[in-house]
Amino acid sequence: MKKSLICISCPRGCHLEISSAAAGEWLVSGNQCPRGKQYAIQEATDPRRMLTAAVPAKVDGVPCASVRSTSPLPVALIPELLNTLYKMRLDTPAKRGDVLLANWKDSGIDIIFSADFL
Ligand code: SF4
Structure with a gap:
């Protein structure tokens, strides 16, 4: 499974791609900082929003x-x-x-x- 996302953790809005790898690992690309990887994994596993x-x-x-x-x-x-x-x-x-x-x-x-x- 490969999914495209736009990181909303800061105004830069990096275009991310996330796919599952072996042993529950996630491959994330396109992020320009570690927060983008965290965001992509959160979105893939347990998406949340402030209300x-x-x-x-x-x-x-x-x-x-x-x-x-x-x-x-x-x-x-x-x-x-x-x-x-x-x-x-x-x-x-x-x-x-x-x-x-x-x-x-x-x-x-x-x-x-x-x-x-x-
Ligand atoms: S990956 Fe990092 S630099 Fe890119 S939008 Fe997310 S927080 Fe900002």
Whole structure:
């Protein structure tokens, strides 16, 4: 299996190629620094993304609250998490950094407010 990627670890955007080798090793080319190899292996084995979202509010004149994940989440968990967040209707004040959802799906990752709400 050979896969092409663009490294998003810095603005240079190196074009990477990754393929599996013997004994669970990975061959990565195109990276101009070690972070590119780490990124390519992460993408091939356990792709993750930071999540930011606007959660609907149930308060006149305040459309939503800004939230984010505390670490990159497995990509497979993101659609269900967004569904959960978009169904919420927040009406309780919160401070930046307060936890909205703790340990989402036992990932060890919290969803926190990224700005004061109300
Ligand atoms: S491989 Fe290194 S230099 Fe290239 S985009 Fe990734 S982090 Fe930047």
